[in-house]
Each structure stands twice: as structure tokens, then as C-alpha cells.
Ligand SMILES: Nc1nc2c(c(=O)[nH]1)N[C@H]1C(S)=C(S)[C@@H](COP(=O)(O)OP(=O)(O)OC[C@H]3O[C@@H](n4cnc5c(=O)[nH]c(N)nc54)[C@H](O)[C@@H]3O)O[C@H]1N2
Ligand SMILES: Nc1nc2c(c(=O)[nH]1)N[C@H]1C(S)=C(S)[C@@H](COP(=O)(O)OP(=O)(O)OC[C@H]3O[C@@H](n4cnc5c(=O)[nH]c(N)nc54)[C@H](O)[C@@H]3O)O[C@H]1N2
Ligand code: SF4
């Protein structure tokens with residue numbers, strides 16, 4: 001009986017220990033399955049044999065669930081509930097079974113639900129900030145304290161005295177709406193969640209996206225690829241639910257190329273491992289572009305019809321020449337791009353030209369113009385394969401070989417992860433690699449993908465966020481998270497005084513995602529009230545003035561909205577009652593909104609809210625079937641291939657080999673620090689801000705490297721989803737404590753042995769962890785995989801040495817962009 005093994009064997013000891021604490025406060029829902037929101041997914045009579053009765057004579061009920069942390073996979077879950085308690089989690093059944101999967105984190109979720117570190121009641125800080133001294137208060141008191149202060153501060157300083165921070169704790173839709181309504185009412189200051197923005201910038205600029213699906217093929221399509229290049233992705237550890245398609249492709253002869261400085265789990269599966277010098281990826285891809293052009297492996301037809309290659313770029317302002325430039329009477333509706341007709345060599349509107357020139361510099365009615373293709377070619381020309389061999393520390397023969405495999409063994413796909421992303425200037429690597437797909441036409445068809453598949457299940461949420469006919473208190477302004485230390489010290493942001501006194505953090509570990517932690521801890525002294533909503537303790541909750549306990553994922557009704565790998569929407573049943581005094585994020589938002597005196601801003605139940613977000617028909621379908629095709633796919637009923645019809649999600653509907661309008665990455669509300677647009681139109685190379693410890697590619701090493709010679713990255717640990725599972729016993733059994741991985745050579749030079757306690761430090765701070773000596777690490781690179789909160793380190797935290805500097809072109813958490821030294825503790 002598999003059920004018994006899981007519930008009574010693997011998890012039993014830790015599970016019983018923690019459920020003991022939970023039982024007193026938790027009421028039951030399972031047996032009362034007929035209650036609204038508690039309807040079991042599978043009727044009792046369909047339960048498998050042996051699962052029937054518990055010791056108390058109650059049966060196991062099944063509810064639909066989805067794993068909503070930010071591992072980007074969002075598995076469908078079957079929640080086994082007995083006597084009102086979650087006793088087991090197994091995978092749910094998708095409409096298409098090839099997506100059916102679960103991992104050890106999902107299976108361990110009962111341990112997270114009944115985790116002793118859960119926040120049980122509203123609490124007020126009584127000791128120093130961070131001292132961990134709290135007193136229990138009632139919900140009424142908590143809401144009163146918060147809203148009295150908010151009201152008084154809004155009166156005194158205006159709505160910018162209230163601020164918000166949220167991240168990716170729960171990819172359900174309910175939370176998005178809860179915070180959206182609160183912010184919609186109060187406005188104030190949004191501290192931006194500047195995550196993965198070099199990736200976002202590079203991917204969106206070059207490939208565009210559609211509102212509902214972003215810009216990559218459905219991952220089930222990997223099975224059709226003949227070559228896949230993984231770049232900065234430890235796919236076997238960070239996307240394991242998709243690996244089986246890659247593996248199936250490999251079994252059919254697909255060649256796997258892995259570009260990674262470390263011999264990672266994914267590299268171990270590769271046909272060719274390219275051990276690149278960290279942060280030099282864009283150079284490698286520009287060199288590959290040069291080889292493709294030189295060898296004549298370009299797909300000219302594809303370039304002409306699917307890319308902006310033939311469009312003419314004006315030398316004067318680097319934008320495309322349009323009909324409206326030549327005739328001021330042409331309106332937006334009738335406007336078009338101008339190209340040079342290959343037969344007549346005359347400028348014509350692109351829609352009227354079957355065969356445009358891909359190359360050339362021309363004079364058109366006084367405008368000096370060059371084709372987008374030529375500007376790309378000119379930009380990459382200096383990055384020859386010989387240059388790249390030296391800069392990237394990869395042999396010329398290997399660069400030749402991988403280029404040939406990518407071009408000859410088609411269809412070819414690129415999968416671009418984020419390992420190389422988390423450093424300044426990394427967006428260039430995405431421009432440069434996507435260009436290879438455009439040059440060769442390896443995009444827009446089955447087996448040929450370059451972008452990132454991410455269906456947007458939240459697509460119509462923005463429409464229901466404003467409350468029609470109701471005036472908000474004030475406008476919402478956004479400020480960059482990486483400016484936080486400076487901002488809290490001075491109160492100035494971009495030359496303006498912002499009277500921020502209060503901050504509400506929900507669904508994000510603000511202190512863990514930012515670098516320079518000690519400076520941030522000091523800087524927030526100027527903050528008068530930090531309110532944190534979470535269901536478990538994390539690095540931010542420890543500094544809160546008021547802590548509010550929210551429900552864990554299975555204690556509320558929700559829909560899995562985003563960060564998924566499949567074309568479905570998933571229902572989250574309310575499978576168990578909220579533990580202790582936890583309330584859902586929506587309920588908390590409602591209490592705050594009502595106490596502020598604006599009940600019209602929250603006059604729905606959670607179910608009504610979700611129905612409004614999806615429309616009655618879809619909502620009823622979801623309620624009944626739990627898993628439904630996401631709307632885009634219902635319309636088409638097929639597995640998504642981005643750009644298959646030759647229409648791309650960009651302004652011009654073409655792929656941007658040349659980027660006419662460089663963007664910032666995340667929100668458009670925050671301008672780039674320096675906007676050297678000229679440099680941003682085409683691929684190029686600049687080293688990262690700090691993590692550049694060797695002279696290469698014509699750039700001297702960072703002078704800090706004399707003192708701090710090791711470049712430190714943070715991989716996304718196999719046994720975790722950021723910090724979400726940090727205190728789950730099963731997970732800690734697999735990966736007990738924070739470590740730093742270093743090469744044997746670096747260890748030897750420092751007299752460090754496997755398992756030694758070591759001090760990892762730089763000018764920002766230090767942390768003490770255990771050293772792991774890893775043959776797959778290159779000399780000069782160290783890695784501290786993520787997944788732990790500060791209390792789990794011997795001392796300090798990765799965030800004490802982590803960089804908090806923005807990119808010039810794009811605000812971002814550059815979590816891999818730091819130099820450190822390591823010594824025996
Ligand atoms: N198990 C698990 N899965 C996750 C997450 C998690 O925390 N745990 N987090 C999710 C999230 S939010 C994200 S952003 C992704 C991140 O997951 P990935 O995209 O896989 O990124 P990382 O784990 O940061 O790094 C992947 C690889 O990049 C390599 N790398 C480092 N620097 C460079 C470089 O300069 N060039 C190249 N080519 N490679 C480099 C590293 O050695 C590492 O092997 O994972 C998602 N999935
Ligand atoms: N030091 C460090 N910083 C990093 C990274 C790293 O690896 N190391 N990775 C970077 C990347 S790529 C990413 S994507 C970000 C991720 O940044 P975050 O999204 O902040 O990551 P988590 O640490 O998982 O924090 C999420 C928090 O949300 C809580 N939570 C989960 N569900 C709910 C809910 O329903 N309601 C509420 N109120 N809270 C909930 C969880 O308990 C957890 O405390 O971090 C970035 N910054
Ligand atoms: S952690 Fe990710 S892979 Fe594991 S069950 Fe949850 S969604 Fe699936």
C-alpha cells in the first residue's frame with residue numbers, strides 16, 4: 001500500500017511532531033467536504049483501494065491543487081486529505097498526461113503546511129528590530145494598528161508614505177488581485193521586483209512576446225529537436241519536469257550542447273560541454289554568428305520575411321525609416337516600414353515588396369539609411385572565432401564544431417537559462433544567441449525554439465483591478481529595489497523626496513533577494529512600520545514590526561495563474577481549513593481595505609473575485625473539471641509554437657535582429673540609469689560590474705579582484721525553490737546546510753579541505769558556511785546554491801556579500817555579480 005509508505009514511513013516522525021502543534025488550532029474541512037469551496041476533486045467511491053478509512057473511521061478525500069512556488073513548473077497536484085489534514089500529495093492528472101509530474105518538493109508539502117516555523121497569529125514586535133521578540137495580538141488589533149498609522153501618515157505626508165513589495169512566493173491569481181486592489185486604492189510606492197530583468201530585456205527586445213504566452217515553444221516540443229543548446233541553464237536541476245522531453249529527443253539522436261563554466265548536472269548529459277569563461281557568452285554567440293555568415297549558412301528567405309533585417313535604419317536617430325518619414329500626411333494606420341526592392345533598387349513600403357534587399361547603405365530622400373541586417377553584421381564583425389576563443393577560453397575548433405552542429409543538425413533549439421543572467425550587461429548574451437536562431441531560421445517551427453514558454457493565466461486580471469467609478473487615494477509610483485539603501489538613507493529617489501514611512505511586504509523575501517544585507521538592515525531604521533504577510537518565517541519576517549499569518553497554498557481557493565510549463569489553467573480547491581489564525585491574502589486585503597474606510601474596493605468573496613477574473617463560463621469549467629485548456633490553446637487546440645504563422649509579438653511583427661527601441665526589462669516606470677541606446681540596438685559585450693576577476697576580451701580585471709579573487713555565483717539549488725522549502729525536513733535531509741563549492745585548485749591554494757568551515761567575505765560583509773570541493777568548478781569561480789534563510793548559516797548569509805548594484809541598462813538583482821575571498825574559519 002503505497003499510501004502507507006509515504007504517510008507513515010518517509011514523513012512520519014517529522015510530520016507527527018509538527019502536526020501535534022497544528023492540531024489544537026486547526027479545524028477540519030475534509031469530512032465536511034460538502035462545505036462551499038471544500039468539494040473534493042474525486043468522489044469518495046473512486047478512491048483507490050486501501051485508502052478508505054483512517055484509524056478514526058474517516059476516509060481520504062481528494063482535492064485538486066497546484067504547486068505555486070516560483071520553480072516555473074507549477075505541477076498539478078492531487079491532495080489527499082484525511083480528518084481535515086493534508087496527509088499526502090501526489091501528482092494530479094492533466095488533460096494531456098505527458099505533463100503529469102511531481103517532485104520531492106511537491107511531495108513534501110505536507111511537511112511545509114505543518115511546519116513549526118509557520119506564523120500562527122498576528123504578532124507585534126516588542127524588542128529591537130530583528131531581536132525575535134514578539135507579542136501575540138488579535139487580528140482586530142493588528143488591522144487597527146496598521147490602518148490607524150496608514151491613515152495618519154497619508155493625512156500628514158500623502159499617499160507616498162505607504163509602500164509595497166511583492167515577489168514570486170505564490171503564482172496563483174488570488175494574491176495578484178489582493179495586492180492589486182490594495183495598491184489600486186492607496187497608490188503609494190511600489191518597490192520594484194527587479195528580478196531576471198537582463199533576461200527579460202534581451203528576450204523581449206529580440207523576440208517580442210504575446211500577452212498570453214511569452215515567446216518560446218511549448219516545452220513538449222523539445223522532443224522534436226535534433227540539436228539543443230543549453231546556455232546558463234542547469235536544466236536537470238532547475239527544470240526537471242521538462243527534462244524527459246529532452247531525454248526523449250536525445251534517445252532519437254538529438255545532440256545536446258551545454259554552455260556552462262561548471263560541469264553541471266546538465267553538462268554531464270551533454271554531447272558537447274562548452275566550459276565557457278563566466279560572463280563572456282555574448283562573445284561566443286557573436287563569433288558563431290560570424291561563422292554562420294562566412295560559411296553562407298544563413299537562411300536569407302527567413303531573414304527577409306521574418307526579421308527586421310531588410311528594414312532601413314536612419315543614421316540620424318537609429319530608428320527605422322517609415323512611410324510617415326517620407327510623407328507627413330501618412331497616419332499611424334497606413335504607416336509601414338520602408339525597404340529597398342531587390343529588383344528595382346528603389347525604396348518601397350515593406351508590405352508591397354516581395355523581395356527586399358537584406359544589405360546595403362542608401363540615401364532615401366535625404367535620409368542616410370542602412371539595413372538592420374548590416375548593422376547587426378557590423379556590430380558582431382570584431383568578435384571573430386579567434387577573438388572568442390581567447391576571450392571565452394573555448395578552443396576555436398569547439399566553436400566551429402558547435403556552430404556546425406547547430407546549423408546542420410536541424411531543427412535546432414536554444415534554451416537560455418539565467419545562470420549567466422544575474423550579472424550586469426548580460427542581456428547582450430540573449431540578443432546575440434537569439435540572433436543565431438534568426439540567421440538560420442531555427443525558430444517558429446517544431447523543434448526550433450529560442451525563447452521562453454510562459455503562459456499568462458493572469459491575462460485579464462488587470463481589467464478587474466480598478467474599481468469602476470471609485471477614485472483611488474493616490475497614484476502608484478515605482479522605485480528600483482537596488483536603490484533601496486541609498487533611498488532609505490536620504491529619502492531621495494531620482495531627485496525627488498519620497499516620504500515613505502510604511503512598507504507592506506507580501507509573498508516575497510525582500511531581505512533575501514537583495515544584496516548588501518547589513519547596509520539594508522541599517523538603512524531601514526528610517527522606516528516606521530514594516531508589515532510582513534507570510535505563512536512562514538523568512539529573512540524579512542524577522543525584521544517586521546507587525547507580522548500577519550497568511551494561509552499556505554492549500555488553505556484557500558485559487559487558480560494557478562503563471563510560472564507554469566503547460567497550456568492549462570489549474571484549480572486550487574480549498575482542501576483544508578486555514579491553520580491557526582491564518583487568513584488568506586485576499587481576506588487580509590479585505591480587512592485592510594474595509595478598515596481604511598473603502599468597502600466598495602472589496603465587496604466580493606474570493607470565489608466571486610476569481611469568477612470575475614476568468615468569466616463565468618471558464619470559472620464553471622474550472623470548478624467542474626479542475627484542469628482546463630488555457631484560452632489561447634482552446635482557440636487553437638494544439639501545442640504552441642511561437643511565431644509559427646510568421647507573426648511575432650513585436651511592434652513590427654518581425655524578429656528584432658536589430659532592436660529599434662531598447663527597453664528597460666521589467667516595468668517601464670523606472671528609467672535606466674544610463675541609457676546609451678546606441679549600444680543597446682545590437683549585440684555587443686561589456687564585462688559585468690564586479691565579477692570580472694581575470695583580464696580578458698580587452699578588459700582589465702576588476703581591481704577589487706586583487707583583494708577578492710573569486711567570482712561568486714548562486715545556482716538555483718535542486719533541493720529548493722528559492723527559500724520556499726528552506727525549513728522542510730525532507731529537503732534538509734537531502735541538502736542539510738548552506739555550502740560554498742570551489743575548485744580543487746582554489747581549495748588547495750587556501751589550505752581548505754572538504755567540509756571545512758570557511759569564511760566567505762568582501763567589503764560588504766561575510767558569511768560562514770561549509771566548503772565543498774567540486775571537480776566540476778573552474779578555478780576562480782565559487783558557487784553558493786540558494787535555498788536557505790539566514791538562520792541556517794553558521795553565520796551571516798549569502799546576502800551579506802551579495803551585490804546590490806543595478807545594471808546601467810536595466811535594474812536587476814545581479815545575484816551572481818560579486819567578488820569574494822574565502823578562507824578557513
Ligand atoms: N530546483 C529549483 N528550480 C528552480 C529554482 C530553484 O530555486 N530551484 N528557481 C527558478 C528560478 S526563479 C530561476 S530564475 C531558474 C534559474 O535556474 P537556471 O536558469 O538553471 O539558472 P542557475 O541555476 O542560476 O544557473 C544555471 C547554470 O548557469 C551556469 N552559469 C553561471 N555563470 C554562467 C555564465 O556566465 N555563462 C554560462 N553559460 N553559464 C553560467 C551555472 O554554472 C549553472 O550551472 O530556476 C527556476 N527553477
Ligand atoms: N540571495 C538570493 N537572492 C535572490 C536569488 C537567489 O538565488 N539568492 N534569486 C533571485 C531570483 S532568480 C528570484 S526569481 C527571486 C525570488 O524571490 P522571492 O519570490 O522573494 O523568493 P522566495 O525566497 O521564495 O520568497 C517568497 C516568499 O513568499 C512566501 N509565500 C509563498 N506563498 C505565499 C502566499 O500565498 N502568500 C504570501 N503572503 N506569501 C507567500 C514564501 O513563504 C517566501 O517567504 O530572488 C532573487 N534574489
Ligand atoms: S516544486 Fe516545482 S517541480 Fe516540484 S512539485 Fe512543485 S511545481 Fe512541481
Ligand SMILES: [Mo]
Nearest residue numbers: 070195196418
Ligand atoms: Mo528567477
